Amino acid sequence: MSETGAQTGGPLTKVLEVDDVTIRFGGLTALDSVSFDIREGEILGLIGPNGAGKTTCFNVMTGVYQATSGQVLFDGKPLTKLARHKITQLGIARTFQNIRLFRSMTVLENVMVGADAHSKVGFWDALLRTPRHRHTESESTTRAKELLKIVGISARHDELAANLSYGDQRRLEIARAMATGPKLLCLDEPAAGFNPAEKLKLMELIRRVRDEGYTVLLIEHDMRLVMGVTDRIVVLEFGRKIAEGTPAEIRDNPAVIAAYLGVDEEDAS
Amino acid sequence: MSAATTERTPAVALNPLQRLGLWWDGVVDRYNALPKLSRLLLVILFVLFCYALPLLRPPIITTNAIDFGGVMFSVAAFALVALGLNIVIGYAGLLDLGYVGFYAVGAYTTGVLTTYHWHWPFFLALPLAIAVTMVTGVILGAPTLRVRGDYLAIVTLGFGEIIRICVNNVQWLGASAGIKDIPHPNTIGKKPVPPFDPGGMFAIPHLKWNGWVPSLDKVHETHFLVFGAVDAIPYYWLLLTAMILVLLGDRLVKASRVGRAWEATREDEDAAELMGVPTFKYKLMAFALGAAIGGLSGSFYASSQGGYISPDSFPLLLSMLFVAAVIVGGSGNRWGAMAGGTLVAYLPERFRAFADYRLLVFGLALTVLAVWRPEGLLPPRRTRRAKLVEAQIDELEGEGVVDE
Known part of the structure; x- marks a missing residue:
């Protein structure tokens, strides 16, 4: 699985480029000159022990934090100083480690909020029910339903998001992020709290998402999941990048083993 | 039908207010199950009933101590304000404690435009009053909407007071004396010539009730459509019409991307924000729309029967009552908000006999509501559904603990 798609030679389109990014919170350096890139059509894993700076890295890419120095390039253009919703409209979407759905909206509405990201419909369109409103509305409804089918919860589209089971809420988060029509889909520990059977299904889903044409960035703790599904892996430790390569390379990298696998292998098995 | 009812009946003991919610759900379900034509017919009947209410003066509902038409006017004004505030609090979740400020801006704009400064006719001043209030909403919202939650509540609270205090100190706006003799809207039909010609196109008699037996009351008639100091009912009709328009707009905008x-x-x-919603823009939009509706209501208030406004007409307490109306009724549901507005305006007038205890009873009612139904009388259907599920889960878990 890991040999599919992008990295088989030739000039590769870089979707996103993290270029020498440093972030300091007061005296704490959360990210220290980190550079890597994400190529079109691949699944990139971002791993590291707790506190390694994975989520911080994520937050820089999606505009939640501003880099102290260095920059993030998306499609060759720097993301610095862009409003968060603009970044989403450019094509980066994310899910949250601790699920953050719109709990008292229905499942379908949650996904439609994502689908609205590119909508040009405004107040007057809505009030006057212009053709643009009707057209966009039916288009995003169809799209949202399709996405719910892809993640496998279309039967529950009328349910409140809060009433979904934990696993389905994670699926809904993925569908909502996909609805924004991203070029890059960032999943922040999507398997947290899953049992092995659910993790297996999630791996299938992630592959399926990639096959739909999305580029995926995956932050994950579970090594088996990461090794099983990603094309390339970037390893962080204490805010520094310590390794980068295919899953097989990472598995044999002594620095990684020392930093991470040696500790984690036990509870992964 | 019965299947649906049993399905919805939970295994949990319900308090009366929750039963009211379920009953209302049932009503809505039955209404939705009707064919389109019957639904339209029912709506038309209901609207006609609302228009006719102050003429019908049904027993129990009617107020004998004071003019029922006047009460209905203030009820409609409150319901309209609640509808506007519901957009801000219920939809966008922005706790605005200074809403009365917008009400005041609408009223004062109308007052200034129609009296000594410009002498505009009411219907020309009305759109401008709405626009001015909307702009005020944007001006106040642009800096304040960057803070969230409790902070926003405090800031808006301040603005409500600032507007009142400013008005109180500006001579041009009448200062503490206020603006008096604000002209009424133009009468449609023949101009009344006091004291003998009441004017209007035609007269509509009221009903008079002897116990449960109605008869026509030829002494009290409403002249269509005379806006004067005598009869509040034409104002009520005007306000009701505005409210229906706002309600329709609210429906359309709510069921959309916005x-x-x-x-x-x-x-x-x-x-x-991370899903691509420009949240600031939409918060500002909600704030401005809410303000515009408050301004609309205030504009009607200024040119109503009394034709007099002063800073004292817009105390902070009014803001609290507006918020109470939305919360009591069910924040997020337009019908709930209107019901809340209706209750908050109507009950004190209906029970004037207990005038001394009014605030006490109001406080008690709020407490009971907070305990029994914190989500309001008629919260959005989905909130009710979620709450019910929660209650059932609690019940199940409770049983589990007992078993152990």
Whole structure:
């Protein structure tokens, strides 16, 4: 699985480029000159022990934090100083480690909020029910339903998001992020709290998402999941990048083993 | 039908207010199950009933101590304000404690435009009053909507007071004496010539009730459509019409991208932003729309029967009552908000006999509501559904503990 798609030679389109990014919170350096890139059509894993700076890295890419120095390039253009919703409209979407759905909206509405990201419909369109409103509305409804089918919860589209089971809420988060029509889909520990059977299904889903044409960035703790599904892996430790390569390379990298696998292998098995 | 009812009946003991919610759900379900034509017919009947209410003066509902038409006018004004505030609090989740400020801006704009300064006719001043209030909303919202939650509540509270105090000190706006003799809207039909010709196109008699037996009351008639100091009913009709228009607009906008953006922002602002919702823009829009509706209501208030406004007409307490109306009725549901507005305006007038205890009873009612039904009388259907599920789960878990 890991040999599919992008990295088989030739000039590769870089979707996103993290270029020498440093972030300091007061005296704490959360990210220290980190550079890597994400190529079109691949699944990139971002791993590291707790506190390694994975989520911080994520937050820089999606505009939640501003880099102290260095920059993030998306499609060759720097993301610095862009409003968060603009970044989403450019094509980066994310899910949250601790699920953050719109709990008292229905499942379908949650996904439609994502689908609205590119909508040009405004107040007057809505009030006057212009053709643009009707057209966009039916288009995003169809799209949202399709996405719910892809993640496998279309039967529950009328349910409140809060009433979904934990696993389905994670699926809904993925569908909502996909609805924004991203070029890059960032999943922040999507398997947290899953049992092995659910993790297996999630791996299938992630592959399926990639096959739909999305580029995926995956932050994950579970090594088996990461090794099983990603094309390339970037390893962080204490805010520094310590390794980068295919899953097989990472598995044999002594620095990684020392930093991470040696500790984690036990509870992964 | 019965299957649906049993399905919805939970295994949990319900308090009366929750039963009211279930009953209302049932009503809505039955209404939705009707064919389109019957639904339209029912709506028309209901609207006609609302228009006719002050003429019918049904027993029990009617107020004998004071003019029922006047009470209905203030009820409609409150319901309209609640409808506007519901957009801000209920949809977008912005706790605005200074809403009375917008009410005042609408009223004063109308007052200034129609009296000594310009002498505009009311219907020309009305759109401008709405526009001015909307702009005020944007001006106040642009800096304040960057703060969230409790902070926003405090800031808006301040603005409500600032507007009142400013007005109180500006000579041009009448200062503490206020603006008096604000002209009424133009009468449609023949101009009344006091004291003998009441004017208007035609006269509509009221009903008079002897116990449960109605008869026509030829002494009290409403002249169509005379806006004067005598009869409040034409104002009520005007306000009701405005309210229906606002209600329709509210419905259209809520069921669209805009409504979804508001709700998403209310639920989780950061997540909404990261899903591509320009949250600030939508918060500002909600704030401005709410302000515009408050201004609309205030404009009607200024040119109503009394034709007099002063800073004292817009105390902070009024803001609290507006918020109470939305919360009591069920924040997020337009019908709930209107019901809340109706209750808050109507009950004190109906029970004037207990005038001394009014605030006490009001406080008690709020407490009971907070305990029994914190989500309001008629919260959005989905909130009710979620609460019911929660209660059932609690019940099940409770049983489990007992078994152990």
